[in-house]
Amino acid sequence: MESKASIGKMADEFLQVFKKGEEFTKELLKENERLRFRLVELEESVNRSGGEGRAKLFQHRIEDLEAEIEFLKDKFIKVEEENKDFAVRYVEVEEENNNLANLYVASYQLHSTLDFNEVLRIILEIVINLVGAEKFAVFLMDEKTNELLPVAAEGVSAAEIPRAKIGEGIIGNVTKDGESYFSQDMNAKGDILKGEPIVCIPLKIKEHVIGVISIYALFIQKKNFTNVDYELFNLLAGHAATAVFSSRLYTQSERKLTTLQSFLDLLKEKPKR
Amino acid sequence: MPVILVVEDSPTMRQLISFAMKRIPDSKVIEASDGVDALKKLSSEKIDLILADINMPVMNGLKLISLIREDNAYKSIPVIMITTEGAQEDRNRAMALGANAYLTKPIQTQELIKAVTDIIAAK
Structure with missing residues (x-):
């Protein structure tokens, strides 16, 4: 239990x-x-x-x-x-x-040459190609007659261009004052026979004007002048003038030298008996 | 190296164009004073581009371009006309003869360089 x-x-x-x-x-x-x-x-x-x-x-x-x-x-x-x-x-x-x-x-x-005609050709080339002028002329002062004679031209024959007198007309006044002339309307045509260009640039050596470049018409594509054109005109005014002047002097001195040389040669020749 | 033939009777313009062509990298410029001189240069050198004036003595630029376009050896060479002739009919005549570009004087250097550069790039 x-x-x-x-x-x-x-x-x-x-x-x-x-x-x-x-x-x-x-x-x-x-x-x-x-x-x-x-x-x-x-x-x-x-x-x-x-x-x-x-x-x-x-x-x-x-x-x-x-x-x-x-x-x-x-x-x-x-x-x-x-x-x-x-x-x-x-x-x-x-x-x-x-x-x-x-x-x-x-x-x-x-300034690449002392040949007068070559200098004139170069001035024409510059004005045609760099400025764009179609009709223009280069006038040089004739010290004997006190007139400006056209010595080279483009787009017109130099023989057709009348001479200009100092102080008369645009060309004459530019020569007298030595200040460039620019027409109001660059697209207008100048009058060659009346001596009325659209642009006239004096060729100056210091303050002495020896001639002018007279432009009567620009190429159709040339509508107006730019800054470089005015610079070119300034350059032409001075450099073209000195180039023309020095080449003229050189040509004259060459001619004189040739004459003198001929005299010398004559003097050197033995007298004939 | 692009070889550029400048055909121009004016020494001033030849110098100016050659000066401008220095801006084209690695380019070489050969100068000729008229059309006949240009054809001589073409036969003696491999030319990549021609810059030609129209009004030239001996042989003008239009005659030159027509001869170039007829000649199998030269017909593919691009030609740029540089001239004082600014009228539309002159331009049309040159273009019809096979000019690749038509520039009028006074030349704008930038415009010329652009035309040359474009044509060289397209070749």
Whole structure:
């Protein structure tokens, strides 16, 4: 009987322990469930807070980049403006360079010879090719008669051009005053017989006028004068004058030298007996 | 290296054009004083481009271009006319004979350089 009672007691104790074990297991499972839920919550929270941080970081980065873009845009606009300035300046320098080349070539050619006729030919070439004149004449002062004689012409025969007297008409007044004459209407035709050019440039050595270039018509494609044309006229006024003057002197001295040489040769000849 | 033949009777213009052609990179300029002289230069040198005046003694620019266009050896060489003749009929005549461009004097250097550069680039 005693053993049956002790066995029953033991069974009760075992059941008690088993129940406690069951309860403990249930509690463990519950705790585990809670912890898993918490873990998920924490993970979500961590993820959420990490995304915001990243978003903030990206936001800052975007703001920096936008500021940089604005800065670069400003810089680009400034560089573009500078480029435009440079382009304009480049065109101006190119034009100036071309003008200087024209003036250099004209001056080089004018002083490339001491032959009077060659100098006249070069003056004609410059006025035709660089100025764009179709009809014009070169007058030189005849010191004996005090008249201006046409010595070379283009587009018209020099023989058809009347002489001009100092102080009379456009040509005469340009010679007297030493100031260039430019007609109001460059496309008009000058009157050769009346001595009315559209442009008249004095050929001057310092203040002494030795002749003029008288232009009566420009080529149809030449509508007006540019800065380089006026520079060319200034160059012609001075350089053509000195080239004409020196070539004339040289030709005269050559002629005198030939005459003197002939005399010397005659003197050197042994007298015939 | 483009070889450019400048055909012009005026030494002033020859010098001026040759001066302008220095701006064409690596170019070489050969000068001729008229059409006949130009044909001689064509037979002795390989020319890439011709710049020719119209009014020249011995043989003018129009005769020169017509001879060039008839000759199989030279007919593909581009020719730019540079002349004082500004009338439309003169331009049409030169273009009909086979000119590639027609520029009038007084020449604008930039315009000339552009015409030359365009033609060399198109070759």
